[in-house]
Every structure is written in structure tokens, then in C-alpha cells.
Amino acid sequence: xxxxxxxxxxxxYLLAFGALLAGFSAYVYSALSQDLNRQFDxxxxxTAHSMANYFAEFVERKNVAAGARETVLELQLERLGxxxxxxxxxLAASAPDTVAAVASTSILVSSRTSxxxxxxxxSRSGKRLVAVTAPLDGVNYEVVVLEPLAELRGQLARxxxxxxxGLPAALILAVGGGFLLARxxxxxxxxxxxxxxxxxxxxxxxxxxxxxxxxxxxxxAGVINSLLSRLETSFRIMREFMADASHELRxxxxxxxxxxEVSLSRDGTAYDYRGSLAVIHKQSNRMARIVSDMLxxxxxxxxxxxxxxxxxxLNDLVEECCRAAQAxxxxxxxxxxxESSEDVSFRGNExxxxxxxxxxxxxxxxxxxxxGRVSVKLASEPARVRLIVADTGIGIPPECVxxxxxxxxxxxxxxxxxxxxxxxxxxxVKLAAESHQGSVDVISQVGHGSTFTVSLPLDQAA
Ligand code: ADP
Numbered sequence: 246x247x248x249x250x251x252x253x254x255x256x257x258y259l260l261a262f263g264a265l266l267a268g269f270s271a272y273v274y275s276a277l278s279q280d281l282n283r284q285f286d287x288x289x290x291x292t293a294h295s296m297a298n299y300f301a302e303f304v305e306r307k308n309v310a311a312g313a314r315e316t317v318l319e320l321q322l323e324r325l326g327x328x329x330x331x332x333x334x335x336l337a338a339s340a341p342d343t344v345a346a347v348a349s350t351s352i353l354v355s356s357r358t359s360x361x362x363x364x365x366x367x368s369r370s371g372k373r374l375v376a377v378t379a380p381l382d383g384v385n386y387e388v389v390v391l392e393p394l395a396e397l398r399g400q401l402a403r404x405x406x407x408x409x410x411g412l413p414a415a416l417i418l419a420v421g422g423g424f425l426l427a428r429x430x431x432x433x434x435x436x437x438x439x440x441x442x443x444x445x446x447x448x449x450x451x452x453x454x455x456x457x458x459x460x461x462x463x464x465x466a467g468v469i470n471s472l473l474s475r476l477e478t479s480f481r482i483m484r485e486f487m488a489d490a491s492h493e494l495r496x497x498x499x500x501x502x503x504x505x506e507v508s509l510s511r512d513g514t515a516y517d518y519r520g521s522l523a524v525i526h527k528q529s530n531r532m533a534r535i536v537s538d539m540l541x542x543x544x545x546x547x548x549x550x551x552x553x554x555x556x557x558x559l560n561d562l563v564e565e566c567c568r569a570a571q572a573x574x575x576x577x578x579x580x581x582x583x584e585s586s587e588d589v590s591f592r593g594n595e596x597x598x599x600x601x602x603x604x605x606x607x608x609x610x611x612x613x614x615x616x617g618r619v620s621v622k623l624a625s626e627p628a629r630v631r632l633i634v635a636d637t638g639i640g641i642p643p644e645c646v647x648x649x650x651x652x653x654x655x656x657x658x659x660x661x662x663x664x665x666x667x668x669x670x671x672x673x674v675k676l677a678a679e680s681h682q683g684s685v686d687v688i689s690q691v692g693h694g695s696t697f698t699v700s701l702p703l704d705q706a707a
Contacts, residue, residue, distance in 0.1 A: 303315065493535050562602065577610060
């Protein structure tokens with residue numbers, strides 16, 4: 246139950262609203278009760294003063310005892326009790342319980358000492374008293390008025406009851422309203438989570454419906470939608486990569502399978518078996534190259550590739566690759582030349598840089614017909630070094646230039662080179678260049694040749 250935000254919100258609301266309401270009610274109750282008590286005392290005092298004035302006229306006429314009785318009788322008001330004392334001597338009282346209340350509260354003693362009107366409450370009879378000293382004709386008279394507190398207490402109790410019943414009722418209404426409000430405002434979240442729950446790898450193209458893209462939930466849905474788009478793209482790339490990879494591996498596997506099956510099905514000479522093994526060896530080499538390229542790319546994708554960087558001479562590395570590539574160029578009748586002016590010291594990963602150079606050279610030789618030329622140049626500038634591999638080969642159609650660095654991309658099947666390229670060569674070139682904070686570009690013209698330029702910054706370690 247507490248796992249629901251709706252319930253938690255409502256409970257917090259109940260707690261906050263309840264505390265606020267209880268505090269407010271307590272404040273109103275105490276302010277009103279103080280006010281009523283003050284009004285009660287003021288009215289009691291006013292009566293005592295009028296009584297003292299009335300009595301004063303009798304004292305002036307030296308008619309004290311009869312005047313006191315008449316004053317008490319005259320002012321005998323409903324509910325009120327009155328009494329007049331001369332010092333401690335009772336002159337007149339409206340009822341015996343008035344005298345009893347005066348005695349039990351000792352109000353006369355306090356009044357005489359303070360000379361100010363004195364209030365007291367007789368808790369036994371539940372009455373409030375006021376005593377006023379009236380100095381008349383050289384004698385101190387005490388005029389006492391008392392009134393039962395029952396009505397005032399009844400009023401306060403009624404008010405208390407209203408608060409006691411009204412407070413929970415208001416709280417129940419508030420909680421109900423709060424719950425409905427929480428449900429209504431959280432409904433879009435429920436809708437979003439239901440929609441999101443329906444989306445899986447199979448229907449990643451679906452998107453959450455956004456009622457208002459500008460409010461908070463609309464923005465949240467927007468963020469989830471863009472996350473879904475990125476996921477969809479990654480899934481698509483992964484699926485294509487898997488499909489391409491299996492497709493690439495299928496050809497050499499089929500050749501190995503066919504070759505071995507033929508060899509096993511008949512008795513052959515040692516020469517035949519060597520021939521079959523040579524085919525199998527070549528195809529397994531091709532598979533190993535594809536798998537190693539895929540691994541390098543996958544590692545780079547996962548960000549796991551921790552390059553071992555070392556100080557090397559790039560001119561030596563490229564020269565070595567060119568020497569090795571002569572083995573491919575010479576039988577094909579392609580003229581391979583290398584030009585480098587000076588030593589180029591570079592910090593990078595030797596293996597990756599070699600694969601980059603070898604792939605560029607292999608491509609240049611493979612896609613250049615016999616009689617063509619491949620020239621390799623290493624140009625060192627203050628901040629960077631450029632490796633330029635130019636050939637006079639078949640070139641790349643303009644519409645394909647942007648895609649040749651994509652994984653498994655080949656311009657077209659009919660141009661596939663003799664050793665069956667996998668379409669990963671230039672992806673590795675791009676990966677190597679970017680791993681060294683560099684870049685690779687190509688300029689090509691069909692029938693005239695292509696120039697690949699790798700640009701590597703000199704002052705940055707990989
Ligand atoms: P592959 O292993 O098929 O050579 P790459 O990734 O190395 O794969 O190259 C992708 C495609 O780009 C190749 O299929 C080829 O058509 C084209 N290509 C690459 N280098 C050259 C080049 N020097 N001249 C012409 N086309 C090239």
C-alpha cells in the first residue's frame with residue numbers, strides 16, 4: 246500500500262493539512278475563549294460599578310443598612326448574585342450562596358489589600374466573582390457581584406464540539422479530494438508506464454503518446470521516446486552487424502565444408518590433399534581476419550580497448566608495410582612507391598597503425614588493375630602527420646564515397662577483390678585513425694583512382 250505514490254502523497258497531504266487545521270483550530274478556540282472570558286469579566290465589573298454608584302447615594306443620605314438592602318433588591322438581576330459588605334460585616338446579600346462563594350474565595354481579603362477590582366472563580370459552585378472597593382464617607386464598602394459560568398462554559402463546549410466534529414469531517418473531505426487529485430495527476434504516469442511496458446525489442450519503433458510536450462510528464466515522455474530512438478538505432482546496427490557477420494563467415498565456412506567433404510569422400514593423392522588443405526588454410530585465414538577485425542571493432546564499441554601506446558617512428562612503420570605490400574603489388578603488375586622525407590616520431594599503438602597502413606595498401610593494390618600505380622607518402626607538418634595512399638585504380642562512385650568506411654560495406658559485389666574482402670578493412674582504418682584522435686578522408690574518381698588521407702595529430706597520445 247505504501248509503495249503507491251498516490252497513497253504516500255495522500256498521507257503526506259493528510260498529515261500536513263491535519264497539522265495545519267489542528268493548529269488553526271486550537272488557535273481560534275483559545276483566542277475566542279480568551280475573548281469570551283474577558284467580555285464576561287467586563288460585564289461583571291460594569292454591574293459592580295453601577296451597583297456601587299447606586300449604593301453611594303444611600304450612603305450620602307446616611308441610609309446605609311436600608312440602602313444596601315435596597316441596592317441588592319434593585320439590582321437583583323436574573324442569574325446574578327450580589328452582596329454589600331462594610332469591611333467584613335455583611336450588610337445585604339441577594340442569596341446565602343453568594344455569601345458562601347465570597348467566603349470560599351476569600352475575595353474580600355484580596356480586594357482590601359489590592360484596592361483594585363478583584364476577580365475570583367469559585368470552582369465548587371462554578372461562579373465567577375468580582376469585588377469592588379467603594380470608599381464612601383470615610384468607610385470602605387465592598388460591593389460583590391457574581392455570575393454562574395455555566396452559560397459561558399456551555400458556549401465554549403459548543404464551540405469545542407463544532408471543532409471536534411468539524412475537524413475530522415474536513416480532514417475526510419480533504420483526504421478524499423487529495424486522493425482524487427493525486428490519482429488524476431498521476432494518471433499520465435500510469436499511462437506512460439503501461440505504454441512503456443508494452444514496448445520490447447520486437448516493437449522498438451513504437452513511441453509513447455505525448456498529450457502535452459511542454460509539461461513535466463510530456464518532457465519525461467519525450468526523453469523516454471528519444472531513449473527509445475537511440476535504442477532502436479543501436480538494435481538495428483547490432484542486428485545488421487550480426488547479419489553481415491554471419492553472411493561474411495558463411496562463404497569461407499561453406500568453402501571449408503565443401504572442400505573437406507570432397508577430400509573425405511574419395512581417396513586422393515598427397516598432392517590432392519595438399520591442394521585441399523591449402524584451400525582450407527586460406528579460408529581459415531580469411532575467417533580469422535574477419536573475426537579479429539570484428540573483435541577490434543566490438544571492443545572499440547564497448548570502449549574496452551585499452552591501447553598500448555609506445556614511441557615509434559611512423560616512417561619506419563609505413564616503410565615496412567610498403568615492403569611487405571610489394572609481395573602483392575609485384576605479381577599484380579602494380580608499381581608501388583614510397584616517399585618520406587624525414588623521421589616522424591609518433592606516440593601510438595603499433596599494431597593498430599600497421600593494420601591501418603596494410604588495409605589502405607591492400608585496397609589500393611587490389612583495386613588497381615595491372616600497369617597501374619600506387620604511391621604512398623608520409624607528410625610531416627608541425628602539428629600533424631598525414632599518410633597519403635593514392636592509386637590509379639578503378640575509383641569509387643561518388644554515391645558510395647560516404648559509405649565505404651561503414652562496416653561490411655562494399656561498393657558492389659562484382660568489384661569484390663580476389664581474396665574476398667570482408668568490407669571491414671576501411672572500418673578498421675577509421676577506427677585506428679580515430680583511436681589516435683585523427684581522421685581519414687577519401688577523394689576518388691571512377692576510372693582514375695582514389696586517394697586516402699589519414700591525418701594524425703602529432704602532440705596527442707592515443
Ligand atoms: P574490402 O575488404 O571489401 O576491401 P573495405 O572496407 O576495405 O572492404 O573497403 C570497402 C569498399 O570500398 C570496397 O569494397 C571497395 O569497393 C571500396 N574501396 C576501398 N578502397 C578502394 C580503392 N583504393 N579503390 C577503389 N575502391 C576501394
